[in-house]
């Protein structure tokens with residue numbers, strides 16, 4: 142069995158991001174970390190590969206900064222890592238990204254399952270996941286909270302999705318693309334042995350020529366980035382014992398018509 | 401000295417930070433208040449490889465170097481001193497002594513399970529009547545055929561009620577002159593008949609950790625559990641302290657960092673006289689000192705770690721790092737409490753725990769006074785380190801990561 146996860150490096154969530162007048166985003170000296178949502182997809186792909194005696198491959202599309210995420214994946218236990226980089230990727234939109242992703246999956250051996258984290262935390266987008274599935278012609282299931290059965294022999298899987306008002310169980314054929322939620326697992330820490338292996342691994346880089354593709358015309362263009370207007374908030378400490386505070390709080394919430 | 405730490409070591413440090421942030425931070429205030437350690441903690445640290453971090457893979461360790469051990473200790477004590485104490489006794493004082501002085505059979509039998517984290521090691525030197533004055537210790541080891549019979553009481557033993565194996569220093573020769581030549585070192589197992597242990601309660605700090613006593617009554621210890629030769633007990637203890645002190649130094653550095661981090665947060669949030677308190681010069685001064693102490697302490701333990709990696713004697717440098725870092729961690733904690741005002745005086749914030757925890761390290765593994773005497777004696781030329789029969793091996797990548805079976 143072969144599971145592929147796409148991942149990327151994103152600024153540490155504790156980073157203070159600023160946008161300057163030219164729309165350049167700066168994260169100060171905050172570190173880049175693996176996209177937090179991808180910790181779950183990486184864990185799931187590694188665990189599934191371990192369970193089934195298969196291979197977990199982590200792929201990043203973009204410049205060298207994304208090696209950080211790939212090394213994290215290797216340190217956690219991914220069997221292989223791969224980065225796609227090409228000058229033509231600058232300015233690519235999600236369709237461009239999905240074109241590369243789909244071509245990569247096709248080029249890799251016998252991929253049964255592609256797992257994404259819920260979204261990329263920095264750009265807050267997930268449409269590239271669905272676009273990738275569409276370009277591959279594979280089924281897509283989002284918001285997966287559990288893989289109930291994965292039968293590569295029979296070519297099918299059964300998953301549970303977590304929706305706002307309950308759970309849904311779906312069956313689909315393989316190969317497929319899914320995105321997973323936080324409830325699906327408890328991501329492991331990288332192991333010391335894994336860290337050593339990862340920091341010594343040389344990660345192959347493929348270009349668009351290696352994939353034998355060119356990018357489609359971008360359908361969307363980023364026009365402008367700006368800082369959201371400052372929100373002013375005030376805090377007030379309610380006096381009294383916890384019981385008095387609770388009563389005062391309820392009265393206030395009722396007055397403000399929140400309750 | 402090479403200061404570049406490299407991704408591999410820093411990643412290992414980050415992994416430990418992630419572990420303590422996720423699994424210890426939510427509970428530590430409660431454990432400290434209730435004076436208890438979570439029983440899951442040691443097995444978890446074993447499982448993650450922390451308990452074998454700098455031991456060769458052939459002995460079941462993770463194969464990292466002594467600098468990584470320091471980084472791990474910094475990270476552990478940034479969370480709580482009790483976590484770093486585990487590394488001081490299990491790794492610094494016990495496992496590294498086995499690596500340094502143990503024969504091949506002992507490394508296989510005793511070191512390996514500790515490196516794998518299946519067993520935990522501790523160190524028994526101090527007695528009710530002898531601390532700084534090691535040569536005055538009274539526990540005895542009477543040779544009896546292929547064994548020794550140990551009697552005596554050890555006091556202030558970290559992990560007394562948790563550890564499986566104790567490195568015990570006892571007197572095999574009560575007549576020896578000078579007295580320290582009559583000391584030998586043994587590995588005593590908790591399961592041996594005649595061993596009893598207990599914890600001390602009501603400590604000022606390290607309340608989430610076990611500190612206690614180990615009593616030995618006619619404990620039969622087989623010859624193969626003697627570490628080194630008869631009469632080498634004092635040297636073994638002192639060289640073990642070179643490694644224990646290194647973990648204390650790097651750990652106390654982490655405690656200074658914890659004080660600085662908490663203080664920076666509070667200095668930005670808390671306001672007085674119309675501005676964040678961090679804008680007042682006298683508050684800035686505290687932060688500046690904490691930063692200075694952190695950097696100095698860190699550079700000192702890095703120097704010691706670098707010497708260890710190279711296999712160079714480092715008793716002086718390690719002692720200096722330990723003395724400096726621990727004294728300044730007390731100062732940093734005092735300043736952090738002061739900077740937090742009344743909130744620093746309450747357990748709502750962690751700094752009062754930092755203060756209580758910091759004090760012990762100026763007492764154990766050589767009191768600050770003993771370290772001052774040693775540094776002065778080195779400077780005066782009154783103290784010189786002689787070559788030991790067994791030195792701590794230099795970190796050698798081929799040996800540490802070699803996968804051929806233990807010799």
Ligand SMILES: Cc1cc2nc3c(=O)[nH]c(=O)nc-3n(C[C@H](O)[C@H](O)[C@H](O)COP(=O)(O)OP(=O)(O)OC[C@H]3O[C@@H](n4cnc5c(N)ncnc54)[C@H](O)[C@@H]3O)c2cc1C
Pocket residue numbers: 489523524525526529530531532533555556557558559606611760763764765766767768769770773
């Ligand atoms: C939390 C904690 C954990 C510990 N863990 C361990 C452990 O795991 N294993 C272990 O063996 N021990 C352990 N110890 C014991 C510790 O190592 C001793 O407490 C320490 O060596 C000091 O000995 P003492 O307490 O007997 O003080 P003493 O030696 O009695 O000293 C009392 C005071 O006199 C001063 N003093 C003594 N001699 C001189 C001198 N020549 N010149 C100037 N001043 C002097 C000392 O600095 C100190 O201020 C631990 C202690 C604590 C507090």
